[in-house]
Amino acid sequence: MTSVVIRAEALVKDYGSVRALRGVDLEVEHGEIFGFIGPNGAGKSTTIRLLLDLLRPTSGEVEVLGQNPAAGGPELRSRIGYLPGELAMSGNRTAREHLEYMVRLRGGSGANRLEPLAERFGVELDKQFRGLSKGNKQKVGVVQAFMHSPALLILDEPTSGLDPLLQREFLDLLLEAREAGATVFMSSHVLREVEEVAGRVAIIRSGEIVDVENVRVLRNRAGQHVEFKFGEVVSQEDFAGLSGLTDLEVTGHSLSAVLRGSPDGLLKAAARHEVVSWSASNLDLEELFMDFYRMPDET
Amino acid sequence: MFNETYPITAGVLHDQRRSLTVWGSAMAGITVMYVSIFPVMGGLDIEALVSSFPDALVEALGYNEIGTASGYISSTVFGLLAPIILAVFSIGVGSRLIAGTEEDGTLELELASPTSRRAIYVQRLGALWADIVLLVAVVSAVTWAMVVGLSLDVAFMNLVAASIGLGLLVLGFGTIALAVGAATGRRPVAIGVAAAITVVGFMFDAIGPTIDAGWMMAVSPFSWYMDNNPLSQGFDVVGTAMLAVLPLAVGAVGLIGYERRDLMV
Numbered sequence: 001m002t003s004v005v006i007r008a009e010a011l012v013k014d015y016g017s018v019r020a021l022r023g024v025d026l027e028v029e030h031g032e033i034f035g036f037i038g039p040n041g042a043g044k045s046t047t048i049r050l051l052l053d054l055l056r057p058t059s060g061e062v063e064v065l066g067q068n069p070a071a072g073g074p075e076l077r078s079r080i081g082y083l084p085g086e087l088a089m090s091g092n093r094t095a096r097e098h099l100e101y102m103v104r105l106r107g108g109s110g111a112n113r114l115e116p117l118a119e120r121f122g123v124e125l126d127k128q129f130r131g132l133s134k135g136n137k138q139k140v141g142v143v144q145a146f147m148h149s150p151a152l153l154i155l156d157e158p159t160s161g162l163d164p165l166l167q168r169e170f171l172d173l174l175l176e177a178r179e180a181g182a183t184v185f186m187s188s189h190v191l192r193e194v195e196e197v198a199g200r201v202a203i204i205r206s207g208e209i210v211d212v213e214n215v216r217v218l219r220n221r222a223g224q225h226v227e228f229k230f231g232e233v234v235s236q237e238d239f240a241g242l243s244g245l246t247d248l249e250v251t252g253h254s255l256s257a258v259l260r261g262s263p264d265g266l267l268k269a270a271a272r273h274e275v276v277s278w279s280a281s282n283l284d285l286e287e288l289f290m291d292f293y294r295m296p297d298e299t
Numbered sequence: 300m301f302n303e304t305y306p307i308t309a310g311v312l313h314d315q316r317r318s319l320t321v322w323g324s325a326m327a328g329i330t331v332m333y334v335s336i337f338p339v340m341g342g343l344d345i346e347a348l349v350s351s352f353p354d355a356l357v358e359a360l361g362y363n364e365i366g367t368a369s370g371y372i373s374s375t376v377f378g379l380l381a382p383i384i385l386a387v388f389s390i391g392v393g394s395r396l397i398a399g400t401e402e403d404g405t406l407e408l409e410l411a412s413p414t415s416r417r418a419i420y421v422q423r424l425g426a427l428w429a430d431i432v433l434l435v436a437v438v439s440a441v442t443w444a445m446v447v448g449l450s451l452d453v454a455f456m457n458l459v460a461a462s463i464g465l466g467l468l469v470l471g472f473g474t475i476a477l478a479v480g481a482a483t484g485r486r487p488v489a490i491g492v493a494a495a496i497t498v499v500g501f502m503f504d505a506i507g508p509t510i511d512a513g514w515m516m517a518v519s520p521f522s523w524y525m526d527n528n529p530l531s532q533g534f535d536v537v538g539t540a541m542l543a544v545l546p547l548a549v550g551a552v553g554l555i556g557y558e559r560r561d562l563m564v
């Protein structure tokens with residue numbers, strides 16, 4: 001088995017005159033949970049639809065599980081579980097009818113996991129699909145994507161509509177799938193949703209990958225917010241020029257700053273005064289991520 | 300068994316069970332209503348009435364043989380009501396089965412499943428054809444029951460010939476809608492093209508004979524179906540063949556378009 005599960009090279013996709021992807025390069029490795037993050041209209045769903053052979057590339061190469069999606073056809077798709085970004089299912093069928101239909105389309109694969117998974121997520125199997133709430137519909141989508149234990153899960157904004165408890169359950173399911181050897185490619189608007197489980201993330205904006213990074217590295221880069229209270233009045237100069245320290249604010253007895261990297265210099269400088277209290281909290285990755293969103297469009 | 304081998308066709312038919320019951324009942328009702336009037340009209344000497352119409356009008360209405368049972372059933376049920384009503388059904392369903400489900404997104408999971416586009420196309424087309432076979436069978440069976448019950452002079456084999464013609468005609472319009480929808484992904488386009496061909500075909504068949512425009516009848520599916528009055532004359536090989544070729548050819552072209560296109564589910 002190839003160790004690269006998804007490979008895209010200089011992938012370009014036009015919708016008529018609209019260029020949705022401007023040369024996307026991606027490599028997702030076997031067994032990883034890969035986050036695909038970007039704002040609305042960045043090209044996440046477009047990339048995903050190219051992986052599933054719903055769309056054909058304008059130019060560039062794409063390979064899934066070692067095969068071109070069009071050439072791989074049904075056999076390739078039998079090893080993929082897909083959760084669409086906008087799940088639409090006929091309102092007249094019950095959830096059970098929908099899931100049993102998917103089982104039949106997959107030649108019987110997944111029949112034995114239908115009930116257990118549905119129960120785990122509390123899917124209302126015998127209600128008409130149109131009568132389900134948004135979150136309950138999404139659960140049906142989750143079950144059909146995982147049911148046949150696919151080698152590759154392609155999930156387009158999977159947690160949208162799920163309450164925190166079910167998001168938790170969903171993340172557990174993801175980890176179990178990875179444990180069983182599956183690879184996961186999941187998109188989201190926000191890093192927070194994938195931060196906990198993802199190994200690496202790619203950030204896409206306006207049809208271009210602007211960064212591919214390990215989540216831990218991103219976290220380090222995001223840094224910590226530190227605060228000190230001193231027993232005496234301190235001055236800005238005592239802390240100026242320390243490496244990794246930004247947004248420094250010193251007023252009277254207190255100091256607040258953002259620290260990236262080693263805390264050594266800051267602690268030693270602080271120790272020259274009487275420290276009454278101190279705290280350090282991880283900065284929300286979202287703030288770092290927002291910088292990517294705001295980066296000027298250089299096209 | 301069928302469920303496993305043709306899950307998509309089976310799924311569509313299952314979804315349609317209620318609407319098919321309604322359409323089937325409506326077709327049966329209309330057939331009963333119209334055929335049962337025929338014996339009553341015998342007393343009104345309808346032929347005398349029709350013969351007072353201008354020839355061109357009689358021709359356009361297809362009322363040449365209105366006085367005979369087969370002529371009457373041709374002019375009403377088989378030549379007018381069933382083709383038009385079933386064409387509406389067929390175009391509606393044909394445009395929905397691929398273009399409609401693509402537009403509303405309900406086709407997405409099916410497309411992402413281990414099913415080829417070809418299988419999706421063929422099985423959905425199969426469901427459309429099954430619908431039409433079923434509804435035409437209702438019209439034919441009810442007509443035959445009335446013919447026997449009222450002792451009308453219609454030959455069984457001629458009814459079979461007319462039913463096959465009717466089925467193929469309607470199937471043609473529905474297949475055009477499905478194929479155009481599959482090739483474009485746009486339901487309104489599918490409905491527009493199929494409806495335009497139906498209406499123009501109908502008008503050519505009606506106007507052609509009155510203005511001596513043979514080419515109009517040559518290209519009109521309605522003429523292929525009705526020109527030789529299958530209910531009184533039986534099978535017309537050439538017309539039937541033309542009617543059979545239309546859906547097959549259009550169906551094949553639609554499939555080629557569908558396999559090549561970006562799908563916008």
Ligand SMILES: Nc1ncnc2c1ncn2[C@@H]1O[C@H](COP(=O)(O)OP(=O)(O)OP(=O)(O)O)[C@@H](O)[C@H]1O
Binds near residue numbers: 038047
């Ligand atoms: N069918 C279409 N026709 C024309 N343009 C399209 C079509 N689908 C998407 N686009 C455009 O392509 C770009 C990428 O869209 P895409 O749906 O891939 O974004 P996304 O990252 O999935 O966004 P979201 O987070 O809102 O789902 C957008 O600019 C969008 O307007």
Ligand SMILES: [Mg+2]
Binds near residue numbers: 156
């Ligand atoms: Mg999207």
